Amino acid sequence: MSTAAIRYRPEMSRSGLPPTYAVTVVDEQGRTEEGRIAGEFPLTLYVDRLEIVTLMTLGTHPEALTLGYLKNQGLVRSIEDIVSIQVDWDVQSVAVTTRSGTEGWEEKLARRTVTTGCGQGTVFGRIMEELDQLQLPQKPIRQSTIYGLLKNLNEYNDVYKSAGAVHGCALCKDSEILIFIEDVGRHNAVDAIAGLMWLEDIGGEDKMFYTTGRLTSEMVIKVAQMRVPALLSRSGVTKMGLDLARKVGVTLIARAKGRHFLVYHGADNLLYDARPSF
Amino acid sequence: MSTAAIRYRPEMSRSGLPPTYAVTVVDEQGRTEEGRIAGEFPLTLYVDRLEIVTLMTLGTHPEALTLGYLKNQGLVRSIEDIVSIQVDWDVQSVAVTTRSGTEGWEEKLARRTVTTGCGQGTVFGRIMEELDQLQLPQKPIRQSTIYGLLKNLNEYNDVYKSAGAVHGCALCKDSEILIFIEDVGRHNAVDAIAGLMWLEDIGGEDKMFYTTGRLTSEMVIKVAQMRVPALLSRSGVTKMGLDLARKVGVTLIARAKGRHFLVYHGADNLLYDARPSF
CATH class of the missing domain: 3.10.20.10 (Ubiquitin-like (UB roll))
Known part of the structure; x- marks a missing residue:
């Protein structure tokens, strides 16, 4: 029961x-x-x-x-x-x-x-x-967690693999993918995840958010509204995305492919427990 | 004079x-x-x-x-x-x-x-x-023109090459790039090109439009509003982008990289004068 x-x-x-x-x-x-x-x-x-x-x-x-x-x-x-x-x-x-x-x-x-x-x-x-009112909690992020997550994400994005033309977004807890949604509009994918979090009463504070898309102002705003303190992307970052991440405290990790990534904000939160040997 | x-x-x-x-x-x-x-x-x-x-x-x-x-x-x-x-x-x-x-x-x-x-x-x-009122003129498109255009486009997209996180759009006449604009929002890049066409009184009927982004409904709508009858993209196509292209008569060429491309609508307009030998 x-x-x-x-x-x-x-x-x-x-x-x-x-x-x-x-x-x-x-x-x-x-x-x-x-x-x-x-x-x-x-x-x-x-x-x-x-x-x-x-x-x-x-x-x-x-x-x-x-x-x-x-x-x-x-x-x-x-x-x-x-x-x-x-x-x-x-x-x-x-x-x-x-x-x-x-x-x-x-x-x-x-x-x-x-x-x-x-x-x-x-x-x-x-x-x-x-x-202006929002300050997200700063959480440590293990490099090994990022690599585990990127590995697990390879098994998703079915629509993209078969047809392209969509963006994928995921709500993640450590290396585990709790929700993965693709949509032709990445704002829709984020909104749909926010809808499921609302429905299931899932908090954002201990999560990481992944997107295939760029980290623009709107992406950072939406993730901050969901109280998720870390944002991971395969793509790049815009100036206002970075400015807002600094303001509200969203750790911004972009260009994540294979073993490579770049931390644009919040590098102090990174625990380098899996440095590549090459 | x-x-x-x-x-x-x-x-x-x-x-x-x-x-x-x-x-x-x-x-x-x-x-x-x-x-x-x-x-x-x-x-x-x-x-x-x-x-x-x-x-x-x-x-x-x-x-x-x-x-x-x-x-x-x-x-x-x-x-x-x-x-x-x-x-x-x-x-x-x-x-x-x-x-x-x-x-x-x-x-x-x-x-x-x-x-x-x-x-x-x-x-x-x-x-x-x-x-519903719009029918675009059907124009032949040479394969050699597409390849020439893709080659010329390599010299543009400066912002993408240095910083990523932008989409590039181009107004093209045959293999020549008349206007190339990048923006963080691809709708903005298209709108800015439409603005320059308006300012300079450049018609769309004899042009081709290139975008690095996906061919969604909005991209086809905007290009059709500009009276451009052909749309070329490095990315994929959505169902409504294709439905609208069929309706108004926009030739839709996507997944264009290197020598490869796929024609999603208007294949009858293609003149195969440069078939790759491999």
Whole structure:
């Protein structure tokens, strides 16, 4: 018998789509061959019949994406406020029912417009203010843990391997991958992980976050909002990603491939217990 | 003496920022080394004092980005309507002055909110309707032209080579690169190219568009809006990118590296005049 308290869960559809689709392509010799491409579908989010946003998504985790979007945008504060999440791909939409309704949201959404970036999707001014309050705990990170994690990550990213055109994100505890989600938008992959963390009441403080994508301002902001103090990436870092990581205390490890990595912030947290001999 | 008519040009600042910045990083041996990272800065766009949006950008082409954003979002229809574009990085903003003002824009922007995707930045419903009207001209594309172009592109992407974390986009005529722009957001790179095309009155019909990024719905939409009938990428294709390319007639060539490429749509337009012998 489990001793865990019974967690509240909204009523949710389970409407994940297949991630890849067969296509016929023609190569450089003029030969026809079969290939696979990643899905990409519009999903329009309605909360109590108010239209909020259209997300372009791979569609494998639409309910978790919806949850994480509502949380990360600061639109819903408590999961108990959400009665149900029902995805209907026939009309490319998801209907969320809440207890407290959307009174005052139109103003919130209008304010969002003017500070939402094309391709950014963040509520810039408000989020910057919130980050001013935030200081993440500094945790030691073993080099051997990073290598173990990178090894374990090789077994994931199925969609990328078969079809490309997606980014993968993972929530990790030590070398273990707790959640791995791919999406055509990396913001969606992060939001979907945030949604699952919310649903399962998983804290971020003792975790590491991995992404195949670049460590830009938005990635650091989202990871900081999830209270995860360390961010690992195969790709590079931008100036504002670094500035924000310094500000809130996110250890930033990028260019991680094979045995190589570069620590852009928080090198004091690294325990070099597995230095390569070459 | 040039016979070209004198083109109207808004009064514009020239406030491009340096693209990369020095940082100190620590590698997997615990060694400190010097590296470079790509810039990323918030740029808040005001039109006649109305706040429109905050874009996160590399900052090398802020005026062109502003122009292209206003055009691609359908906010300004004629370049003659724009009196001036003044970027001031001290306050991380750009002030646009127009002749006809922003009456009715608040409603336009409010409508945008509810259909703008996180990480997508497109006005989904309206743009889909506009695409229904669009059919791009079908142009033959020589394989030798693709190879010549890929070779010429090797000399660009300076920021990526030195700092990573950016996407590059190019407007090309045959094998010649007319404009090459990198940005931390690939939507920004496309918008900045659209801005320069608008400024210089360059048509898209006889061009090809190259991007290092994935061919998603948004990339196909933007290229179609610029009337460019062919899209070439080093990366992959998503399902909706392909669906839209079929609908409006954009030839889609992806996975282009070395001699290899795959044609996802419009293979009938390819002239195989340079088949590799291996």
